[in-house]
Every structure is written in C-alpha cells, then in structure tokens.
Amino acid sequence: MKWSYKITLLYLGFVALILTLVIGSTKQKVHMVTESYYQEEIAHDAMMERIQNTRKLTIAPSITYAHDAQELQLFIPNSDNLEGEILLYRPNDSEADREILLAPTGEKPQSIDVASLARGLWRIQVTWETADTPYYWEKAIVL
Numbered sequence: 824m825k826w827s828y829k830i831t832l833l834y835l836g837f838v839a840l841i842l843t844l845v846i847g848s849t850k851q852k853v854h855m856v857t858e859s860y861y862q863e864e865i866a867h868d869a870m871m872e873r874i875q876n877t878r879k880l881t882i883a884p885s886i887t888y889a890h891d892a893q894e895l896q897l898f899i900p901n902s903d904n905l906e907g908e909i910l911l912y913r914p915n916d917s918e919a920d921r922e923i924l925l926a927p928t929g930e931k932p933q934s935i936d937v938a939s940l941a942r943g944l945w946r947i948q949v950t951w952e953t954a955d956t957p958y959y960w961e962k963a964i965v966l
Contacts, residue, residue, distance in 0.1 A: 873950070873959035884960045886947055893938035895964070899951065903927060907951025907958075909935065914944060925951050942966050 863870075877884070882900035889896060897909065907925035919941055926933055949960045 869957070870959060873957045876956055877958045877960050880958075884949060886962050886964065887932075888937075888964055888966065893936065895935040895937055895947070896932040897935060897947070897949065898932040899925070899949070899960075901953065903929065903953075905951045905953040907949065909933075910946075910948040910950075911935075911937075911940065912946040912948055913941070914946065916941070925949065937966055940966055 880900060884897070884899045886898070887896045888894075899905070905925065905927050909923040909925055911921040911923070913919040921940070923935060943966065945964055945966055947962045947964055949958075951958050
C-alpha cells in the first residue's frame with residue numbers, strides 16, 4: 824500500500840472520529856442550574872441580603888432525614904406568620920425538582936414526604952418572609 828493511501832485513510836479516520844464526537848455531544852442532555860440564570864444574577868444582592876438575615880437568627884433553621892419514615896423534618900424558628908416555599912433541588916436532573924409551600928407549624932418541624940424522590944444528592948432551598956424580613960437557607964442532603 825502506498826503512503827498516499829495510508830495518509831488518506833488516517834485523515835478519513837480522524838474526520839470520522841471527530842464527527843462521531845460532535846454528533847454524540849449534541850445528543851447529550853444538559854441540565855442547567857436554572858433556566859433564568861440571568862434574572863437570578865441581577866437579583867444577587869437581594870439574595871445576599873436574605874442570607875445575611877438568616878445568619879442573624881438566634882436559632883438557625885435545621886433539617887433532619889428520618890430513613891425509616893422516608894421523610895424530612897424541617898424546623899424554622901419563629902415560624903408564626905411566615906410565607907415561603909421549599910425547593911427540593913436535584914443538581915443532576917432538573918426535571919426531578921419539587922416545590923412545596925412552607926406551612927407554618929408553630930414550634931413543630933414541617934414533615935416532607937420523600938419516599939417518591941430519587942436517591943442521591945438533593946439541595947433543600949428554603950425561602951421565606953416574616954414581618955417583612957426576607958430569609959433564605961440552603962442545605963445539601965443525601966437521601
């Protein structure tokens with residue numbers, strides 16, 4: 824076999840490899856952290872204020888996972904007259920995210936059933952307001 828044929832075959836093999844990689848990468852599903860990242864970047868200062876307000880609380884929010892009951896127990900101090908939501912955020916699958924309304928329960932923790940959720944890493948993001956003061960708290964948990 825002549826060198827010109829070998830060089831041509833090598834070149835065609837390289838082109839086939841690159842095309843295979845390009846086609847494979849375009850079929851790869853990409854999960855964005857958020858669909859509205861630009862709007863969230865603009866609201867960054869407000870989010871930092873929420874986090875600072877949460878750090879000023881004398882009793883910090885907490886969450887525990889009861890393996891046997893397949894539920895999360897979310898405790899927010901001074902939970903009277905608050906409005907907010909809980910986002911169960913799955914970093915590797917945005918379609919699995921869940922939003923739950925924050926239900927004030929006095930001094931008892933709010934129970935969240937997680938039996939139907941996929942096992943693995945979840946970020947629990949809680950946003951609430953009480954007495955016109957906004958708060959934000961986040962915790963990573965492995966189910």
